[in-house]
Amino acid sequence: MREVTRIVAGTFVPDRRSVLRRMGMDDADDVPPRVNKLIARAADRFADLAVPAVLLETLTRDEFAAVYRGDGANAADAPLDDIVPRANRLALFTATLGGAIGREIHDEVQTGDPALGYVLDVTASDAADRLAYVAAERFRSVVAGRSHRMFKVLPYSPGYCGWHVSGQRALFDRLRPVEIDVILTSSCLMDPLKSVSGVLVAGAAACHRFRSTYPFCDACASHACRARIATVK
Numbered sequence: 132m133r134e135v136t137r138i139v140a141g142t143f144v145p146d147r148r149s150v151l152r153r154m155g156m157d158d159a160d161d162v163p164p165r166v167n168k169l170i171a172r173a174a175d176r177f178a179d180l181a182v183p184a185v186l187l188e189t190l191t192r193d194e195f196a197a198v199y200r201g202d203g204a205n206a207a208d209a210p211l212d213d214i215v216p217r218a219n220r221l222a223l224f225t226a227t228l229g230g231a232i233g234r235e236i237h238d239e240v241q242t243g244d245p246a247l248g249y250v251l252d253v254t255a256s257d258a259a260d261r262l263a264y265v266a267a268e269r270f271r272s273v274v275a276g277r278s279h280r281m282f283k284v285l286p287y288s289p290g291y292c293g294w295h296v297s298g299q300r301a302l303f304d305r306l307r308p309v310e311i312d313v314i315l316t317s318s319c320l321m322d323p324l325k326s327v328s329g330v331l332v333a334g335a336a337a338c339h340r341f342r343s344t345y346p347f348c349d350a351c352a353s354h355a356c357r358a359r360i361a362t363v364k
């Protein structure tokens with residue numbers, strides 16, 4: 132199965148609290164009116180320029196094993212080594228906000244209003260991260276069929292948790308996301324920049340559980356896996 136989901140940008144504008152959180156503030160803080168105004172302007176700009184789209188394609192465990200192997204640069208032991216064998220279904224995904232929003236951020240930062248450019252960048256980053264969860268929800272509801280409530284789906288991406296960023300090459304070789312106009316640069320960055328990619332893992336909640344005691348976890352500042360795992364309990 133391969134499908135593209137397109138989203139109306141106006142329905143996908145990050146809320147003010149999310150943007151504030153990413154800027155290290157919260158509603159309880161005395162947020163200056165100028166910041167509130169910048170957030171509102173960035174939201175309008177986002178609604179005008181973003182073109183959110185999600186591509187996903189199912190694949191077998193063996194097919195994913197070849198993608199995951201990539202250039203052979205992954206950590207010797209990583210969460211996906213444990214999670215994938217327990218999974219029921221897998222899909223690769225790429226999702227993007229399109230190129231116009233990135234160009235607008237660049238122009239505002241370079242020659243326009245840098246403060247607006249910064250807030251627009253934060254707004255777009257928040258939306259791009261959420262696209263991975265849109266892909267996960269889409270996969271859960273479409274692929275798992277009637278029993279979808281039993282399945283929990285989480286996205287996992289190259290560049291995180293032992294999956295080396297060079298894994299993007301094998302992922303893009305396999306997925307070839309031409310329908311949504313995302314390409315990979317020689318340094319494994321996606322173009323447009325406000326894009327996300329990875330594998331969607333569908334399985335019982337227990338399939339996603341692991342201890343964050345891999346050698347590379349010592350250097351992890353966020354331990355974001357704990358919050359992610361909590362969402363599928």
Ligand code: SF4
Binds near residue numbers: 210293343347348355
């Ligand atoms: S602690 Fe950090 S590096 Fe380790 S699995 Fe969790 S998110 Fe990944």
